[in-house]
Amino acid sequence: MTLEPVLAGICGSDLATISAKASRWFEPIVSFPFTPGHEVVAVRGDNGRRVVLEAVLGCKARAIDPPCEPCAEGRVGSCQNLAFGHLSPGLQSGYCSEVGGGWSESMVAHESQLHVVPEDMGDEAAVMVEPVACALHGALAEPRAAGGIVAVLGAGTLGLSLVAALAHYATPSALIVSAKHPHQAELAKDLGADVTTSADGLPRVLRRMTRSLALPGRLSGGADVIYDCVGSPDSLRQALGVCRPGGTVVLVGMPAPMRMDLTPLWQREIRLVGAYAYGTEQNGRRSFDMAFELVRSADLGRLVSARYPLERYEEALAHAAAAGRRGSVKIVFEPGITSRAGRRNR
Amino acid sequence: MSARPGFVLEVDRSTPPTMFWHGEGFRMERLPVGSRVVYPPDATAPLADPVAEINAALDNPLGDSAPLSSLLRPGMSLAIAFDDVSLPLPPMRQPDVRQLVIEAVLDRAAAAGVDDVVLIAALALHRRMSEPELRHALGDRIYDSFAPSGRLTQHDAEDPDNLIHLGQTDLGEDVELNKAAATAELLVYVNVNLVTMDGGHKSVATGLASYRSIRHHHNTKTMVHSRSFMDKEHSELHTSNWRMGRLIRDSGVKIFQIETTLNGQSFPESFGFLYRREWEWNLRDRASFLATKGALSAVSPRLARRVMQQTRAGYTLASVQAGEVEAVHERTISNLLAHQLVQVDGQADVLTMGLPYIGPYNVNSLMNPILVACLGLGYFFNSYVGGRPLVRKGGVVIMSHPTPWEFDPVRHPSYIDFFEQVLAETTDPAELEAKFEESFATDPWYIHLYRTGHAYHGVHPFYMWYWTAHALDHLGAAIIVGGDRRAVQRLGLRSASTLDDALELASDVVGKDPSITHLHMPPLLMAEVI
Missing domain, CATH: 3.90.180.10 (Medium-chain alcohol dehydrogenases, catalytic domain)
Structure with missing residues (x-):
């Protein structure tokens, strides 16, 4: 055609x-x-x-x-x-x-x-339907986001769409977004973020929220699910440091080639999940059908x-x-x- | 020779500009004609022999207390608690008055054969003192005699093994104290009474208490109902502490209270322009002011801060009282007011003040925006006795301070979260108290840092904000001149670039041509509006 x-x-x-x-x-x-x-x-x-x-x-x-x-x-x-x-x-x-x-x-x-x-x-x-379908697929890649403490790293198109998807389809108990720019933070709030912060401020917010202790580069606890919408070495490193032991890091943003110490992944038994594109979600619905709805409602x-x-x-x-x-x-x-x-x- | 009393100047066309503190620097401001400037009394002359005064006080106690020596006997346990690094301001040159007093107490203990002696820094929920700070306050001899053997301790309000619950007051207030202090056969408390808020039953009931206990009087309700917290007779903060103090006494805790006042020379002679009135500045004062101002503005804020934080006050002992808590404190208040009281005729529409680089909670640290608000709207605004603030209900306070968005993560970790998370949501003291206080107070990370590092307790920024509650309740507006606009906005206050701009903003609240009173501090003064 x-x-x-x-x-x-x-x-x-x-x-x-x-x-x-x-x-x-x-x-x-x-x-x-x-x-x-x-x-x-x-x-x-x-x-x-x-x-x-x-x-x-x-x-x-x-x-x-x-x-x-x-x-x-x-x-x-x-x-x-x-x-x-x-x-x-x-x-x-x-x-x-x-x-x-x-x-x-x-x-x-x-x-x-x-x-x-x-x-x-x-x-x-x-x-916006196609990128939102990607974000939605990422949001639904980890069912434990529902009712959990969730952090989204990055608030570009993907991060913001993912925030909207989480708010509509997963309803975390707390949704924290690290945004680099003020307009991104405003949009994230509008789309359903409970708290917005800078990347530097994220560990502090999560530490308070989860009542964790802190060590260099990591929290004793942390978020249940982290969505990395940046895909850089820094973002993934931070994700592994602020994800609670046994939690999940969903890699939604396309990663760059990187060297990464995966010891925290191993020692804290964190699940690292990739989320690429779209298809049929675990609820049996097509990502695109849901994306059409979400683009309209949000x-x-x-x-x-x-x-x-x-x-x-x-x-x-x-x-x-x-x-x-x-x-x-x-x-x-x-x-x-x-x-x-x-x-x-x- | 008695010192020259305080003075209220009415600004006229010939009045030179008035010096405002502005953090580590200064601003010279021309106040509108008709404004009033409240100057503190001059510093009193040093006592000829402070050690003799201390000895005399210990041997001739006030109230129903016996002389200290007669309370001491071999084999008994003695605890000596002392005020922490938050007093005096700035830190005084050595020997610190605490050293002089504690040496005199220890001399008597040694003479009486008392071996079981422990020293306790009465931190309440303040940060732990560093070794140099302890050495400065106590002197090397005391430090080296007590610290290596673990007999120099710092109160830990979160140590369940070293707290004792003595009971509840008639109003259900828990009284939980440092166990070593409360169970010693004699507790000597050594105060530095810089302002009328300090001392009395508050020394033990707050300085050696736990959060469980302190929360009963460090809250919005007591602050809003204190007129002011500097005036024991009109202070809910003190009423609660007095109830607790009497319960402590009735529980069998034997306290020998020692209170000291200082002579008001809060800076060394090289900063003499600070405590001289501008129209009396001589050539040396002018040169000194210009050199200081120029040097501080030429270097980085960080270096300026370091320079100023190393400044040591020229304080000397002005009076010392010892014996029974209430009798001692009554005499102390009388002495303090004799040194600090200035009567002011009527309230003003606008109260202006310059805020310095230092307050009780940023010694050897930086003054973050919360502490700026607390110093201006807490301590300075409340510097009155007699029930009437210097500014009328619905009036405006104008403060001068750079108010940088900057925090000390070692000493003030919970302040950062308070500023970024709590104040971003609400600046209403009662609302944030209800919604956030408990979670900060019980946060295990803040507790860990308080107990093992040099951090203020997690709840401390809330208390700083409650300290502003009376002012926020009373005022129509509060304005900061020359502050970081974002930081000032986060505090919920208004921002102005110049004093003229601030007065213009104030006119929206109090109308044109308002009456203006300027509080010229430090040195400290206590105002009485008549």
């Missing part, structure tokens, strides 16, 4: 790829040349209806039948055939040479990847801070790379627009 992208988001993983900071783990599951852009709201070429792209190129999109076990169970994010089938390797649209990506005026997608956008949903809300379209025409890609990428510092959250391309002025909401 041919698609004409309307809006296409710039994701942290896109920036890591462009700046050559992404892990080489991806090499066998991408194919060059590719056009980036996997957060896409587009118009179908056949009937003109707006759709959101479920970007993972699983077995169905690759015409592999029977599908792998995860795909058969609806867990498309865990597809085992990302380098096989009749498509070139590519874990998602935007990383595959044959399908194109959202940062363009045209791309193709398999019917199974498309979700119709309701008439009353705006483009900005629709473009008004997550407001996280889109600026829209750029493709021709101003350098500015757009610079803005996205400095989004937090510039008081922004999500930066998107607007491929159908060629105005030099572009449009900005915030």
